[in-house]
Amino acid sequence: MFRYHLQLALHSLRRNKMLTALMVLLIAVGIGASMTTLTVMHLLSGDPLPGKSQRIFHPQVDPMPDEKMREFPPDMMDYTSAVDLWRARRADRQALVVDSGIKLRAPDTGMPPLMTTMLSASADFFPMFDVPFAYGSGWSEQDDAKRARVAVISADLNDKLFGGGNSVGRILRVRDADVRIVGVLKPWRPSPVYYMVAGGRFSAGDTAGYYGKTEDVFVPFFTGLEINDGHFAQFTCWALPETPGHLQNAPCVWLQLWVQLDTQAKVADYRRFLAGYAAEQKAAGRIRHAANARMPDLMEWLDFNGVVPRDVKLQTWLALAFLAICLFNTVGLLLAKFMRRGGEIGVRRALGATRGTIFGHCLVEAGLIGLIGGTLGLCLTLVGLWAIRQQPIEYADLAHLDLTMLAATFALAVAASLLAGLFPASRASRVAPAIQLKTH
Numbered sequence: 001m002f003r004y005h006l007q008l009a010l011h012s013l014r015r016n017k018m019l020t021a022l023m024v025l026l027i028a029v030g031i032g033a034s035m036t037t038l039t040v041m042h043l044l045s046g047d048p049l050p051g052k053s054q055r056i057f058h059p060q061v062d063p064m065p066d067e068k069m070r071e072f073p074p075d076m077m078d079y080t081s082a083v084d085l086w087r088a089r090r091a092d093r094q095a096l097v098v099d100s101g102i103k104l105r106a107p108d109t110g111m112p113p114l115m116t117t118m119l120s121a122s123a124d125f126f127p128m129f130d131v132p133f134a135y136g137s138g139w140s141e142q143d144d145a146k147r148a149r150v151a152v153i154s155a156d157l158n159d160k161l162f163g164g165g166n167s168v169g170r171i172l173r174v175r176d177a178d179v180r181i182v183g184v185l186k187p188w189r190p191s192p193v194y195y196m197v198a199g200g201r202f203s204a205g206d207t208a209g210y211y212g213k214t215e216d217v218f219v220p221f222f223t224g225l226e227i228n229d230g231h232f233a234q235f236t237c238w239a240l241p242e243t244p245g246h247l248q249n250a251p252c253v254w255l256q257l258w259v260q261l262d263t264q265a266k267v268a269d270y271r272r273f274l275a276g277y278a279a280e281q282k283a284a285g286r287i288r289h290a291a292n293a294r295m296p297d298l299m300e301w302l303d304f305n306g307v308v309p310r311d312v313k314l315q316t317w318l319a320l321a322f323l324a325i326c327l328f329n330t331v332g333l334l335l336a337k338f339m340r341r342g343g344e345i346g347v348r349r350a351l352g353a354t355r356g357t358i359f360g361h362c363l364v365e366a367g368l369i370g371l372i373g374g375t376l377g378l379c380l381t382l383v384g385l386w387a388i389r390q391q392p393i394e395y396a397d398l399a400h401l402d403l404t405m406l407a408a409t410f411a412l413a414v415a416a417s418l419l420a421g422l423f424p425a426s427r428a429s430r431v432a433p434a435i436q437l438k439t440h
Helices: 002-015 017-045 079-088 141-146 155-162 221-227 264-283 298-304 310-340 342-350 355-389 403-429 433-439
Strands: 093-105 114-121 133-136 150-153 171-174 177-185 217-220 256-260
Touching: 002 017, 002 355, 017 310, 017 355, 017 403, 079 093, 079 256, 079 264, 093 221, 114 221, 150 155, 150 171, 155 177, 171 217, 177 221, 217 221, 310 342, 310 355, 310 403, 342 355, 355 403
Parallel strands: 114 217, 150 177
Antiparallel strands: 093 114, 093 171, 093 256, 133 177, 150 217, 171 177
8 A cells, every 4th residue: 555655646746846846845955954953953962971971970069258158069179179089089980180271392203382282180080081092091090199290192182293103102391391191092072071061051152162172181180280380270269369370279169070980879978978078178167168069960060051052052943943934835835736636536535545545645745755855955964064064163073964863864854744744634635525526
């Protein structure tokens, strides 16, 4: 029966080529516009650490001296709290992170100095976040303790300085200090750069910066504080630092701590530990609001910060509205097409075709239009994503169609056309055969 419906649908489409082309174009344009923005939304709102994000947590305490307790603790930590919690080693893994700008050069390449970014992080950063290595590895906890002058570099920096070869063992000069390369990353592009997300709810939706590229140089946390001392930016201060950029003893929050907890029992235990630490610091007079402590997991933290840019959300809604308009027009064209064939439908009904048969035939025809429109819409989606990649925005290079969205393109096209065909097919199936035969 389906094959029969398909033959009739193909015959009908060929018989009204102009009308068919118009409906296919409407579906294609609507699908192209909506899938372009839906693909970007899909890429920016997905889980950046699938299979592990539910085990990664962002502890927060409130060292602010305000009289009234804030609704939420600061997005970053003060140095004392972060280092105290990190040294307690109560999690399966724990990583301190803070970024800063640096000037570096590779002395044996003869290339001019570069301005780039450096992440100061403790040793657990690499295994905790499943960072992939092309050559070498990260550093050890002993390197953290000894403040070893070692570094891991990004694939981009390795390509730029060393032509993509194995640069383990070579020397970089970071500001005035020499560091030895112990690892080179594979291309690594988390979306967003989740370990540095903070302050998103204060940005009024301007969060495209979270989707920039990762840092080029990674060094042990305390090594980074030494070699780039005076060049760290505070997130929030409640008094002026004695020396701007020297923040270890400043009344400021400016770095982050991430912990990995592999079981629910460990999560509960760490929450009690965090509350106990805040209460202990309150008793010592360093923290005023001990109750203002929390520990969201990674996805909760990204949602709290509203990481998906507001303009992407707006574009998605506009594109879906445009698709709805296209479908509304398709409904009208299908209705006109089916009702023009009232005589033919009346004859088929008189010869024994049931209402269900007529309804099914019309839906198959509508679905076929959606399938053809989806194919053209896929081409328009690829063009749209290419256009986005030409824009000077941080997430431009992420705009590629994956298999999930490829399948979604055809599914949405067929579903939309079937939806558009429901009402016209229902009207066509209720054609009275006697009236049509008398008229024609």
